[in-house]
Amino acid sequence: MAVGIEGISFYTPGYSLDMVDLANARGEEPDKFTIGIGQSVQTVIPNFEDVVTMGVNAASKLLKSDADRAAVEMLLFASESGVDNSKSGAMFAKDQLGLRDSIRAIEMKQACYAGTFALMQAKDFVTLHPDKKVLVIASDIARYGLKTPGEVTQGGGAVAMLISTDPKVAVINDDSVYESKDEKDFWRPIDSDIALVDGHLSTDIYKEMFMDLWNAYKKNTGLHLPDFKGFAFHLPYTKMGKKALEQILDEVTSTKQAYFMEQLAASQFYNRYVGNLYTGSVYLSLMSLLKEAKGYQAGDRVGVFSFGSGAEAELFSLTLTQGYEDVLAEQDVQGMLDARMKLSVTEYEKVFESQKLDSSDDSETEGVALAAEGKLAAGQCYFAGWKDHYRLYKTAK
Template identity: 50%
Template sequence: MQIGIDQLAFYTPNTYLDLVDLANARGEEPDKYRIGIGQSEQAVIPVTQDAVTLAANAAIKVVDQSNRDKIAMVLFGTESGIDNSKSAAIYLKRLLDLPDNIRALEIKQACYGATAGVQFAADYVRLHPDKQVLVIGADIARYGLHTPGEVTQGGGAVAMIISAAPRLLNLDDETAFRSEDIMDFWRPLYRSEALVDGRFSENVYIDFFKAVWLDYQNQTNRTIADFTAFAFHLPFTKMGLKGLRAILPEATETQQERLKANFEASRQYNRQVGNLYTGSLYLSLRSLFDNAALKPGQRIGLFSYGSGAEGEFFSGTISDQFKAQKSRQWFKTFFSNRKRLDVAQYERVFSQTLPQHDVYLDTSYDDARFVLTGVQHDQRQYLDRDQHKVTE
């Protein structure tokens, strides 16, 4: 029985910052960002969007009447949670009008949370092949204005349906993982922006990738020749390229060209969105599905990394049901129609945060279906515009 990713959708708001504008404002050469970091644009997240609304706006694309009653769990990977006790998945479950006989949990380990959700979901579906699991990766990446990490900000959400007989990717059983207590990136409870040791974090990322890749090879006896493409966690797209380069010498020249071309396909969307934290790997996978010439049966390698640190290498084969995806046109239209903010506008949006008291937010400029309308009695208020009702 084959288990894997049946659907994979994405959402981010329609406002963005061109990183050439940011480079000029910060006195940097634009190529430092476009080539050195590998980023062109980044999503700018308004205060009317949080991890819950981002997730809802992505998930509504993969949840409908055809599968609503089949979903047995919601697993919400995030490091941008809105409550120290209550799971973001509980809010999402209500916004999506999912049934009550369901598990709804939040998973946290930096950018690794969604991958933990995928693996837990796959194990569940193997035992319950008539059920599905909704897995979310939703985050807002914040490092602060005028900081070294500013160029790697962004945000958005991916939503995946894990099922039997998937239409996108059949997950292999073998997986290799590693965890160590490392202070390369962290965000204490009292901070809204993350702290990061950038160079150290890059080195740990590469070390973890090489370690889990070797472990995976030892488990499976597969080599780089067995893979059509690799998808990476992309806090910035140059990071994934560094990971790929670490193993390219294992491939023939022809194989290297194929892998490099498919990596370029896999980072197109991330270049224009920025850092998604838990969703970054899966936006890259969506970009690979949409922009590479893939065929059923081809094997894809996936590297997930969460600072602090947890890494995992796993793989899957393209489903026999895989076909050209409509989402490629959706992304093309979306990127063409986004609103470009200048640096002053971006800084104003970035600086708008929820106060530590009740507030009503103006949502008139936010075109999303699900929005955060404010806080009342210390409870976040969410609006589903299609239902014309507020959900607390």
């Protein structure tokens, strides 16, 4: 019995910042951002969007009918940008998606890795319950602060996946290897909305854990680099995937090395124009690879390297299924990216600062709601502000 990804979708808000503009405003050479880091544009998150709204807006593309919603037995919501210290983002999302009450809904957190844990839990559940489906949402906002070293790697968005025994995109193979280490490379204190990071240490751990898992994977499976069509990497910035892949390219010929670098470029394309979305990053990379690369077909094996600072990582493979192109064709990611409103650096800074909402200030509710109206398509979920310290969500008319 095959279990895998039946559907996959992506959502990011409708505002963007050009990295050349940011570099110029910060007194940096644009090439440092566009080539050194590998980012061209990043999504800017308005104050009427958060991880719940983005997750709902991504998942709504998969749940188009009452029958689709009724088929969901479990909702797993992966995020390190939770909206409440107690209540799961999954509970807010369940209500906004119109899912029935007789399901399980829970939030998972471990930096950027939690989306993969959710995916594997979904696979295990469906394996035991072949007639059930699980909705996985990986939604995050990367915030490092204005005029900080990490500013260029901000961004946000959500990837939603429907897991079932009808894997129209890919089968999740039973070949995972994983590793967990207590590392001090990235964290966000409970009293801060800004992440703290040791970038050099995080890069070293990323590369080290990839090699640990790659060697374990080859030993466990007997598979080697030529057995793969391509790879999707966790991309906090697009250059990170290159740092991992280059470590194993000497296992193949120079011709094959050039081929895998081409596949890497295809897998980086969407992330280059969105920025970091933490738990969803590797799955946006997967969508980019399957959409932008050429010559893929059913039966091809794709590697997936998921990493979360702090640190946890997993390496596994997917096998593409017949008709996966049709599923990806329904997702007009490029159209969504092109339709975003480009902000000046000054406008971006104002939007960034506007996220600091006080849950005791009900007077902000109206302002946030009015900001959303007219800027979202009908049916899109948005954050409408606070009422008695409680988050309110609405759907644009």
